[in-house]
Amino acid sequence: MKYEELKEQVKAVPASQAKDYRELLSLASIAGDVWPQFKKHLEQAQDCRCFFKSIYDDDACRFENAWAYWAKMNKELWADRFEAERALRNVTLDNKGVFLKGGGNELLIPLSGRSHAASIYLFRENGFNEKAAEFYGAINGSFTCAGIELEGAFDVYRAHRALIFERWEIDQLKRRADGKGQIRTGCDCSTPW
Numbered sequence: 601m602k603y604e605e606l607k608e609q610v611k612a613v614p615a616s617q618a619k620d621y622r623e624l625l626s627l628a629s630i631a632g633d634v635w636p637q638f639k640k641h642l643e644q645a646q647d648c649r650c651f652f653k654s655i656y657d658d659d660a661c662r663f664e665n666a667w668a669y670w671a672k673m674n675k676e677l678w679a680d681r682f683e684a685e686r687a688l689r690n691v692t693l694d695n696k697g698v699f700l701k702g703g704g705n706e707l708l709i710p711l712s713g714r715s716h717a718a719s720i721y722l723f724r725e726n727g728f729n730e731k732a733a734e735f736y737g738a739i740n741g742s743f744t745c746a747g748i749e750l751e752g753a754f755d756v757y758r759a760h761r762a763l764i765f766e767r768w769e770i771d772q773l774k775r776r777a778d779g780k781g782q783i784r785t786g787c788d789c790s791t792p793w
Contacts, residue, residue: 601645603633609648620673624652627666637661668731675760678732679721685767686722691746693718698763702743709736711761718761720746725768725778733757733764740770 606625613621628634628651634642638655645651655661656670662681671678680687691698697710698718711718721728736756743750750765753776757764769777 668729671732682728684721688720690717721764733759
């Protein structure tokens with residue numbers, strides 16, 4: 601397929617999906633063509649859906665924005681395609697969510713979907729494509745989640761039936777070591793409420 605064909609097919613997508621496909625096209629496009637890393641996917645695709653699906657199926661593209669948008673749009677179960685430090689699958693949910701417990705406090709993080717089970721992942725900083733997930737908040741301290749003992753500073757994400765913790769380092773002033781922001785924007789489990 602050629603880029604002009606891709607554009608025409610995206611324009612012809614049913615109205616209920618038009619916004620998502622226009623966004624996918626903008627994420628995959630540059631200067632009147634697709635990004636170089638997507639060229640082979642475009643040449644081999646039969647239609648626009650096959651093109652975007654082939655990007656998602658290619659692990660070499662898993663840190664791309666178009667990959668993340670497709671994963672989020674289709675509620676794909678993608679976390680196992682990254683190298684987690686720890687993964688706990690098929691955790692039975694309490695009250696349609698997962699509890700964090702620390703410092704005498706409990707926090708319920710709700711997860712959407714019809715299943716009564718979820719997966720919990722721990723990644724190092726930048727260990728997965730965070731654009732494929734929904735940012736929930738940040739937490740610092742010692743806490744447990746479904747029997748997993750965690751200590752440190754984490755961003756917390758939700759992705760369909762998955763709860764994701766992204767570990768990051770803090771400096772002496774309680775700021776992210778890489779300069780992304782203050783830790784106090786999240787919850788500190790060592791402080792009683």
